[in-house]
Amino acid sequence: MPKAKGKDAAKQAEKKARKAGKQEKKSSQKEKKISKKTKDDDSEAEDADLDSILAAYQKEQEQHLAITEVTANPPSPRSSATLVASPSNNSELFLFGGEYYNGALASFYSDLYVYKINQDAWRKATSPNSPLPRSGHAMCQGGNAGGIYMFGGEFSSPKQGTFYHYNDFWRLEPSTREWTKLEGKGGPPARSGHRMTYFKNYIVLFGGFQDTSQQTRYLQDIWLYDTQRFSWHEPKLPPASMKPDARSSFSLLPHESGAVLYGGYSRVKVSTTAGKATKGGKAGSKVTMKPLVHQDTWYLRITPPAADALVGALPTVRWERRKRPVNSPNPARAGATMAHHKGRGISFGGVHDVEESEEGIDSEFFNQLFAYNIDRNRFFTLSLRRPRTSAKKAGGSNAERGKRGRGRADEEELLRNLALIEGKGAADVELPDADKAIRAGDSEEAGEKIEKPVSWEMPHPRFNGQLAVQEDTLYIFGGILEKGDVEYTFDEMWAIDLGRLDGCKEIFRREIEDWQGSEDEESDDEDDEGSEESDDEDGGVDIAAGSSVASADEPSTPASSVAPSEAPIEEDDVPAVADKLPHPRPFESLREFFARTSNDWQEAVLEWLKYQHDIEHSSIKDLRKKAFDRAEQKWWDCREEIQTLEDEQEAAGISEVVALDQRGGGGEGGASKRR
Numbered sequence: 001m002p003k004a005k006g007k008d009a010a011k012q013a014e015k016k017a018r019k020a021g022k023q024e025k026k027s028s029q030k031e032k033k034i035s036k037k038t039k040d041d042d043s044e045a046e047d048a049d050l051d052s053i054l055a056a057y058q059k060e061q062e063q064h065l066a067i068t069e070v071t072a073n074p075p076s077p078r079s080s081a082t083l084v085a086s087p088s089n090n091s092e093l094f095l096f097g098g099e100y101y102n103g104a105l106a107s108f109y110s111d112l113y114v115y116k117i118n119q120d121a122w123r124k125a126t127s128p129n130s131p132l133p134r135s136g137h138a139m140c141q142g143g144n145a146g147g148i149y150m151f152g153g154e155f156s157s158p159k160q161g162t163f164y165h166y167n168d169f170w171r172l173e174p175s176t177r178e179w180t181k182l183e184g185k186g187g188p189p190a191r192s193g194h195r196m197t198y199f200k201n202y203i204v205l206f207g208g209f210q211d212t213s214q215q216t217r218y219l220q221d222i223w224l225y226d227t228q229r230f231s232w233h234e235p236k237l238p239p240a241s242m243k244p245d246a247r248s249s250f251s252l253l254p255h256e257s258g259a260v261l262y263g264g265y266s267r268v269k270v271s272t273t274a275g276k277a278t279k280g281g282k283a284g285s286k287v288t289m290k291p292l293v294h295q296d297t298w299y300l301r302i303t304p305p306a307a308d309a310l311v312g313a314l315p316t317v318r319w320e321r322r323k324r325p326v327n328s329p330n331p332a333r334a335g336a337t338m339a340h341h342k343g344r345g346i347s348f349g350g351v352h353d354v355e356e357s358e359e360g361i362d363s364e365f366f367n368q369l370f371a372y373n374i375d376r377n378r379f380f381t382l383s384l385r386r387p388r389t390s391a392k393k394a395g396g397s398n399a400e401r402g403k404r405g406r407g408r409a410d411e412e413e414l415l416r417n418l419a420l421i422e423g424k425g426a427a428d429v430e431l432p433d434a435d436k437a438i439r440a441g442d443s444e445e446a447g448e449k450i451e452k453p454v455s456w457e458m459p460h461p462r463f464n465g466q467l468a469v470q471e472d473t474l475y476i477f478g479g480i481l482e483k484g485d486v487e488y489t490f491d492e493m494w495a496i497d498l499g500r501l502d503g504c505k506e507i508f509r510r511e512i513e514d515w516q517g518s519e520d521e522e523s524d525d526e527d528d529e530g531s532e533e534s535d536d537e538d539g540g541v542d543i544a545a546g547s548s549v550a551s552a553d554e555p556s557t558p559a560s561s562v563a564p565s566e567a568p569i570e571e572d573d574v575p576a577v578a579d580k581l582p583h584p585r586p587f588e589s590l591r592e593f594f595a596r597t598s599n600d601w602q603e604a605v606l607e608w609l610k611y612q613h614d615i616e617h618s619s620i621k622d623l624r625k626k627a628f629d630r631a632e633q634k635w636w637d638c639r640e641e642i643q644t645l646e647d648e649q650e651a652a653g654i655s656e657v658v659a660l661d662q663r664g665g666g667g668e669g670g671a672s673k674r675r
Helices: 002-035 037-047 050-061 397-422 435-448 519-535 592-612 620-637 639-651
Strands: 067-073 083-086 094-095 099-101 107-108 111-118 121-126 138-141 148-152 154-156 162-167 169-173 178-181 195-199 202-206 209-211 216-218 222-226 232-233 251-255 259-275 276-278 286-303 316-321 337-340 342-349 351-357 362-364 369-373 378-382 466-470 473-477 480-483 486-489 493-499 503-508 654-659
Touching: 050 107, 094 107, 099 486, 107 154, 162 209, 195 251, 195 259, 202 259, 202 286, 216 259, 251 337, 251 342, 276 337, 286 351, 337 466, 342 473, 362 480, 592 620, 620 639
Parallel strands: 083 466, 138 195
Antiparallel strands: 067 121, 083 094, 094 111, 099 107, 111 121, 138 148, 148 169, 154 162, 162 654, 169 178, 195 202, 202 222, 209 216, 222 232, 251 259, 259 276, 259 286, 286 316, 337 342, 342 369, 351 362, 369 378, 466 473, 473 493, 480 486, 493 503
């Protein structure tokens, strides 16, 4: 026993020494960060040149003289993209946009991918007129109008120093891959994280969020777009009627009488006093933003104008709150995306944030599959089923095997004859290599089906995966898994037959890219992993279990992703004094400019009064007034330059430009918004 006690004491001493060394290392890293602050600020200033990024992208886009479509590898890993089933071709899926963050730089995409289901082939379409790179946008089928519609989204500089939201509206023609920008006045304001669906000849848009210099504002407005009159309409709700709370990342499903809304995510203000929440913000209370995962369900009833109504009559809408769905996923989870399929919603994945601690948020990720019956307002769990095999079914009588063989041979011969008839008249025409590959794929389509690896387990837990249903098959693309401060973006696509549920087919899967965070982050992670291995043998999430051994052949950043300008700054372009003072931003009023930069101007006035030896005779009111006068002068001096930027950005569908480091709740960015 004495030996055991001595051994334990030695372990405790060693553990304390290791922790002390770790704290000392972290302190030195903090000092290193402080010493590099000036250098980092300069690099961030170069990173914030969104105008050069936009100009470079537009110059690249002008090189496309016509709509082209070529064979391509599967899309590079990305999150917050959109996956939509083609409304005119039941063997096509469309993937557009998205972003990828590797811990150092963010890449945004504007490429349009087409997945040919029957050929198991990817095609990449380019156009001289297409939307700018973005993520967090919304796309949906056009209902009676046909086509696919897209609105909004967001874009940021590579280092995510500044970003902006879009308020442009587009229509994609699935058959020709042609984009058309729909111009119209009085449309929805810029946003991302919103959702859209269709009802008859209307496009329905609700919710989302806007990032301002002060905070993240969640929205609860409803908009209808008339595809016949090409106009937006914000319907007025009946007086004193109920409506859903503001939110993003919810599910919006089409219905024969309107639309159905479920769930969502937002952050709400909570006043706390001595660790307890209170309704009123009394003296001494602290206001914090707490995440809220919504579990309510709403029915949007849309009543079109009567047939004998006056020309220009508008539809009426009314929100009706439904009961909480039966057997809803427990615990509540955000980022559980949902796709529509024959009167129900198919939901997959999600994340449940347990609670915040000093080390961050403890989260639980899911890979459950649910079917939400809209009319019954009930969730059903969907599980994969292995096929039943028996000796009788596997063997059977010789007569039965002969009948099945003859029937299959007749069917294959009929399909081959149809393929020859369809290809007749084109045999003498020389085809490009890409078209030859498509023709070869068509012949394979007419013959045997393309076999894919099948897994009897659901894909790895994740949230914000892109979902789409085409011909009773659910397709799951990408998604995100968080481990500490690291975000892993899945580089894979799966297919599940919703009728048979006979396994999960692997469309493609590639190894997850390594996190490219800073050296300080990597050293901290190594220390944490080392302490976890010594203190706890349970370990963390095994990311490699959900990834393939083979790595991707193409780089993660496509040609459409534009890097910031790295041209040296000329001395004549740098102001002599004003470079250290804050500048107004596009779409920013004088009041907003002063509210954002008040402290900077007051410090400048104090510095000036120090040399005037007049600090003692200046009151706080005088100090603030002088600061406002300087800010007002600066705002008017830059007014013409800012108006020019506003005109250029409005033409491109850009709304307010925001700096993330000055937005309230800076930790809410990226995937934490649970889009």
